[in-house]
Amino acid sequence: MARAVSTRRKLVVTVVAWTVGLLIFFPILWTALTSFKTEAEAIASPPSFLAFDWTLANYAEVQSRSDYFRHFLNSVIISVGSTLIGLLVAVPAAWSMAFVPGRRTKDVLMWMLSTKMLPPVGVLIPIYLLFRDAGLLDSRIGLVIVLTLINLPIIVWMLFTYFREIPAEILEAARMDGADFKSEILHVLLPMAVPGIASTLLLNVILAWNEAFWTLNLSASQSAPLTAFIAGYSSPEGLFYAKLSAASTMAVAPILILGWFSQKQLVRGLTFGAVK
Numbered sequence: 599m600a601r602a603v604s605t606r607r608k609l610v611v612t613v614v615a616w617t618v619g620l621l622i623f624f625p626i627l628w629t630a631l632t633s634f635k636t637e638a639e640a641i642a643s644p645p646s647f648l649a650f651d652w653t654l655a656n657y658a659e660v661q662s663r664s665d666y667f668r669h670f671l672n673s674v675i676i677s678v679g680s681t682l683i684g685l686l687v688a689v690p691a692a693w694s695m696a697f698v699p700g701r702r703t704k705d706v707l708m709w710m711l712s713t714k715m716l717p718p719v720g721v722l723i724p725i726y727l728l729f730r731d732a733g734l735l736d737s738r739i740g741l742v743i744v745l746t747l748i749n750l751p752i753i754v755w756m757l758f759t760y761f762r763e764i765p766a767e768i769l770e771a772a773r774m775d776g777a778d779f780k781s782e783i784l785h786v787l788l789p790m791a792v793p794g795i796a797s798t799l800l801l802n803v804i805l806a807w808n809e810a811f812w813t814l815n816l817s818a819s820q821s822a823p824l825t826a827f828i829a830g831y832s833s834p835e836g837l838f839y840a841k842l843s844a845a846s847t848m849a850v851a852p853i854l855i856l857g858w859f860s861q862k863q864l865v866r867g868l869t870f871g872a873v874k
Contacts, residue, residue, distance in 0.1 A: 626850070633657070633844035640839040656844035664827055666848055673823035673852075675738050676813070677806035680745035681799055684753045687746075689795075692757035693783060697766055707758065710751040718748075718811050729816060736818040744816065745806045752805070753798055760794030761787065800860050807853045824849035 632640050634652045660666065695703050725744065726735075734740030764787065772786045788795065810825040817826055828849050831842040 626854070629843045630847050632840060633847045635840050635843075637838060637840045640843070656840045657848070660831075660841055660844045660848065664830060664845075666827065669822060669824045669827040669849075670852065672738060672817075672821055673807055673825075673849075676741045676745060676821070676823055677803045679738070679742040680749065680806050681753075681802040683742065683746045684750050684802060685795070685799065688750060688753040688757050689783065689788070691754050692761050693787060695754075695758050696761035696764075697769060707755065710754060714748075714751055722815060726815065735816060736820050736822075738821045740816055741813060741821055741823070744812050745809055748809075748812070749802050749805055753802055756798045756801070757791070757794065760791050760798075764790050796860075800856070804853055804857065 631647070633656055634654070635646075635650050636653060636655075639646065639650045695707065729735050729740050729744075732740075734743070768790070769782055769786060772782050777786065807823075808825070810829075813823050813825045814829055817823070828842070828845045831838055831845050
């Protein structure tokens with residue numbers, strides 16, 4: 599009886615999981631299918647799922663109108679650069695909060711997290727003016743700086759959580775053996791937290807890659823990433839759904855492929871320390 603109940607429960611959980619997964623994936627699938635339609639078929643009612651004339655004309659026109667690879671390179675530099683700089687700052691910060699906590703450590707962590715609740719539009723004008731005066735508008739360096747700052751609380755929180763699961767006695771033993779601060783972090787702490795660091799890196803690359811608000815407002819032609827590449831296919835005359843779908847598919851494909859091949863590492867890192 600218990601086995602039958604357990605089997606039914608697993609079946610229900612499996613069905614629910616697949617249903618939720620398909621619902622989440624369907625918009626991506628529909629966007630990819632629409633990218634192979636003509637503009638007339640893209641807005642046809644009722645829409646066709648597979649019974650349409652497949653074409654690559656949208657991809658050819660998107661590439662002819664915009665330099666996809668320049669936008670792609672900008673996205674790679676901005677997302678990877680902001681993540682690596684964030685890690686350089688967050689690792690010692692999370693180490694100090696995890697292993698040398700003070701009276702206000704929890705307050706600092708909560709304050710850092712609270713900054714993510716601030717609407718970005720509320721600080722757009724002062725940041726825009728600061729970037730204008732510093733000559734950072736429409737520059738990769740400017741976008742790297744702003745994305746590092748907005749994602750830094752998440753990096754610190756994730757690393758703090760992972761570091762707390764590492765026994766402090768191991769670091770104390772390293773100090774007794776003569777390890778200095780640099781050796782303690784590089785040769786003891788980081789190798790033990792590789793899954794957590796990897797998942798933090800992957801998650802923040804995804805967040806930076808998908809960031810649209812700041813990239814659209816602080817970039818123009820030189821540093822525009824793929825989010826601006828997608829936005830270029832909306833116009834006062836309306837939306838070109840097929841071309842917009844092609845641009846969206848080209849923009850999300852690299853990060854989807856990265857997430858697919860690194861999903862085991864990402865899940866392992868996100869559940870690091872969850873079960874003792």
